[in-house]
Amino acid sequence: MGVIMRDNHAMKRRSLLTMIPLMVVGASRVARAQQAATVYKDPTCGCCGKWVDLMRKEGFTVTVNDARDITAIKDKYSVPQPLRSCHTALINGYIVEGHVPLADVKRLLQEKTAVAGLAVPGMPIGSPGMEVAGVSPQPYDVLAFGKDGKSRVFASHRGA
Secondary structure, eight states: OHHHHHHHHHHHHHHHHHHHHHHHHHHHHHHHHTTEEEEEEOTTOHHHHHHHHHHHHTTOEEEEEEOSOHHHHHHHTTOOGGGOOSOEEEETTEEEESSOOHHHHHHHHHHTOSSSEEEOOSOOTTSTTOOOTTSOOOOEEEEEEOTTSOEEEEEEEOOO
16 A cells, blocks of 8 residues: 555656646746737838847747838827827737837836837837937837827936
8 A cells, every 4th residue: 555655646746747847838838928919010111120120039929010001000009199100019908109118018018007008209219129320329208108198108218
C-alpha cells in the first residue's frame, strides 16, 4: 500500500510538472491576444510604418489597413477634429490616434482608463516614429479623450 501511494504521489507531481510549460504557453498566448492592434494609415506614410514597427517590437500583433481616405476612418471612430493625426489604431476597444508613445498605450491598457482613446495631435518631432536625426524632439502632450470629444492631458513628453 505504501509503494502504491508513493508512486501515485510521484505520478501526480510528474503530471503537474508536465502541465506547467503548457500553462505558461497558454498564458503567453492570452497576453499576445490581448495586445492585438488594427492600424489604419495612408499606404505611402513612412512615419506610420515606423510606429507600427515599434508596436511590433513591443510585442503587439498589428494588422495594417492601408486607407486612401483616412478622414473617413477618423469620422467612423469619432476621433475629435482637433486631436487628429496621420494614423488611427484600435487596441482592445480603445482608439489610439497618432504617434502615441507605447509606454502610454501600455499604461492605458493596464489601468483600463475610462476613455475612448488617446491622441497625439499633429506629428510632433521626436514622438515615436517621428524621430529626425540631428533635430531636437519637440515637447508634446498625449491627450485622453472621451466619446463626448472632451480631452485632458494623459501624459506629457518634454523633448530633449
